[in-house]
Amino acid sequence: MDTILELRDVQKHFRRPDGVVQAMDGVSLRIGAGEFVAVQGPSGSGKTTLLMAAGVLMQPDSGVVVIAGEEPYKLSAEQRAGFRAAHIGFVFQQFHLVHYLNVLDNVLTAALALPADDAEERARGLIERFGLASRAGHVPSELSIGERQRAALARALLNRPKLLLADEPTGNLDEENGRLVLDCLAGFAKDGGAVLLVTHDPKAAGFSHRALRMENGKLAAG
Amino acid sequence: MNIGRLIICEILFRKLSFALGVLSVFAAVGCLVGALASLREHDRRTEQIIAAKQAETQEKMELLADDYRRITLKLGFNVLILPKDQKLGDLFADDYATKYMPEEYATRLAKSRVATINHILPSLQQKVKWPETGRTILLMGVRGEVYMRGAGQKPLLEPVQAGKIVLGAELHQGLKLKVGDTTRLMGREFTVAKLNEERGTKDDITAWINLAEAQAMLGKEGQINGILALDCTCADARLPLIRAEIEKILPDTQVIEFASQAIARAETRNRAAAEAEAAIEREKQGRSLLRSEREAFAAVLMPLVVLGCAVWIGFLALANVRERRGEIGVLRALGVRARQILWLFLGRAVAMGVAGACLGYAAGQAAIAGAEFNVLLLAAVIAGAPLLAALASWIPALLAAQQDPADILRQE
Ligand SMILES: Nc1ncnc2c1ncn2[C@@H]1O[C@H](COP(=O)(O)OP(=O)(O)O)[C@@H](O)[C@H]1O
Ligand SMILES: [Mg+2]
Numbered sequence: 304m305d306t307i308l309e310l311r312d313v314q315k316h317f318r319r320p321d322g323v324v325q326a327m328d329g330v331s332l333r334i335g336a337g338e339f340v341a342v343q344g345p346s347g348s349g350k351t352t353l354l355m356a357a358g359v360l361m362q363p364d365s366g367v368v369v370i371a372g373e374e375p376y377k378l379s380a381e382q383r384a385g386f387r388a389a390h391i392g393f394v395f396q397q398f399h400l401v402h403y404l405n406v407l408d409n410v411l412t413a414a415l416a417l418p419a420d421d422a423e424e425r426a427r428g429l430i431e432r433f434g435l436a437s438r439a440g441h442v443p444s445e446l447s448i449g450e451r452q453r454a455a456l457a458r459a460l461l462n463r464p465k466l467l468l469a470d471e472p473t474g475n476l477d478e479e480n481g482r483l484v485l486d487c488l489a490g491f492a493k494d495g496g497a498v499l500l501v502t503h504d505p506k507a508a509g510f511s512h513r514a515l516r517m518e519n520g521k522l523a524a525g
Numbered sequence: 526m527n528i529g530r531l532i533i534c535e536i537l538f539r540k541l542s543f544a545l546g547v548l549s550v551f552a553a554v555g556c557l558v559g560a561l562a563s564l565r566e567h568d569r570r571t572e573q574i575i576a577a578k579q580a581e582t583q584e585k586m587e588l589l590a591d592d593y594r595r596i597t598l599k600l601g602f603n604v605l606i607l608p609k610d611q612k613l614g615d616l617f618a619d620d621y622a623t624k625y626m627p628e629e630y631a632t633r634l635a636k637s638r639v640a641t642i643n644h645i646l647p648s649l650q651q652k653v654k655w656p657e658t659g660r661t662i663l664l665m666g667v668r669g670e671v672y673m674r675g676a677g678q679k680p681l682l683e684p685v686q687a688g689k690i691v692l693g694a695e696l697h698q699g700l701k702l703k704v705g706d707t708t709r710l711m712g713r714e715f716t717v718a719k720l721n722e723e724r725g726t727k728d729d730i731t732a733w734i735n736l737a738e739a740q741a742m743l744g745k746e747g748q749i750n751g752i753l754a755l756d757c758t759c760a761d762a763r764l765p766l767i768r769a770e771i772e773k774i775l776p777d778t779q780v781i782e783f784a785s786q787a788i789a790r791a792e793t794r795n796r797a798a799a800e801a802e803a804a805i806e807r808e809k810q811g812r813s814l815l816r817s818e819r820e821a822f823a824a825v826l827m828p829l830v831v832l833g834c835a836v837w838i839g840f841l842a843l844a845n846v847r848e849r850r851g852e853i854g855v856l857r858a859l860g861v862r863a864r865q866i867l868w869l870f871l872g873r874a875v876a877m878g879v880a881g882a883c884l885g886y887a888a889g890q891a892a893i894a895g896a897e898f899n900v901l902l903l904a905a906v907i908a909g910a911p912l913l914a915a916l917a918s919w920i921p922a923l924l925a926a927q928q929d930p931a932d933i934l935r936q937e
Pocket of ligand 1: 319344353932
């Protein structure tokens, strides 16, 4: 099984007025192609920090991050952006759709970083797959919460990433929509992608192949 | 999908914020175009006013010149050129010169183009008895003007054709002669060509006939005894000057002044002209003072307006960047480059500048009635306003591009 994401002894601390917070404390993790890993843990345990470090958005203090055989933190800032576009898809709790763009254009924002002739065709395919075909011309404020998260999922998948990172994707969803999203993540893994899901929702772990637990910046088997 | 489409969609979504930016560019460009157009309009008005004044002056001068011509004709001529040996005492006692010179002198004078003289009229004049009527008259042989400057010059006295006679008032009244009547003078027959009005001078007892005929009748072939010369160049052309010039060309002549009123008139005319010139000059100065005041006002107003506009756009851009933090964060996470984010905001500023420039130009033009379309100015504002807007948005755009996506995404 090819390793898609590997973290070795990653440290990350933050300085705050009330002292130093060790958000990641010697985190090591390996996720292979086709694997769906869920990390559970209470709020403030460092899950989002882990996700940012894995997502090439936050340079760790120490340790190694390898994604698809490359060490992205050794690249320049520009190259790192390109690397994210090519390899990583993000799904957030707050969806982070662009308010003024309709569903199709929102999905296509992923193509801003990685232009391709067939981007629109793929975007329409994803929209269809997520049952949003009739909503393609609507802006986020006109969508239901579930539709918004599916649009965000479509955007995350547009560039055919190897790694999908999801931060509390079900946090704002009802059970049915939450299940839909988790099914989709599982489907992505089944198709050969690697999924890292961080959540404090115990039910979400049920969809994963492997559940880990995070506490005070330390990762342990669930 | 590209940054341009993103910019357009965002502008359409946040119309008010964009419109506020456009409005400030519009105001600045409108002020600039209006100020420039009003200065141009000022110049145009000045030209009009000055041209009108000049036309008015010209007209007055022409009227004066007309008067001058008419009066000069009635008075006689400015200088009289006589043979050198002519005693002036005899001239005044006899009413005519008793010495003679060749008629060719007149031609010579004309050919030498004396600058101070405009008209040359040779004559042969003698007091004679009109044997057929028993009267004493002044017989004047004239050949009309010897032209100096070609056909454009209007002759001052029409020459009297051979066989024709022009009579002074005293003569035609006393003899009861009409135009077309025939009369005999020293054995020759003449047809009355013209009757002069009473002038109260010796002209009243003068009979004008053709010069050649007079020369034959008086036995003075090829001879004249006076050249009337009219100076109308200007009041500065004083007698000594004229005299010196003429005596250089015709050494055995003398020049005496004649009818100095004409010169006085010319002086008046010149003074009037100078006065009119001065009035125009004063008007010009007044207008130019007004212009420099307007210019100074614009010079103070414009930088203020431009600065105000830039600050306003800068604040709007900053507000826009703050409002779009989440969007910036997610776009950066998706791999959009910092440079693209910079352009996302600069492009918006440029669009604001172009829209404001077009509207502002149109409004500025419309506000000043009769302002001409100026492609150069339009091009300048269409290039300048977006540049200004982009510069004003530069710092906010840079802030947007440098924002840390991890920070944003964690907080939002
Ligand atoms: N940029 C930051 N500056 C300061 N403290 C931070 C920053 N990011 C995270 N933290 C702190 O690190 C700890 C872990 O945060 P986070 O990874 O967001 O936890 P979780 O996602 O599990 O709730 C928290 O105590 C949080 O306050
Ligand atoms: Mg979190």
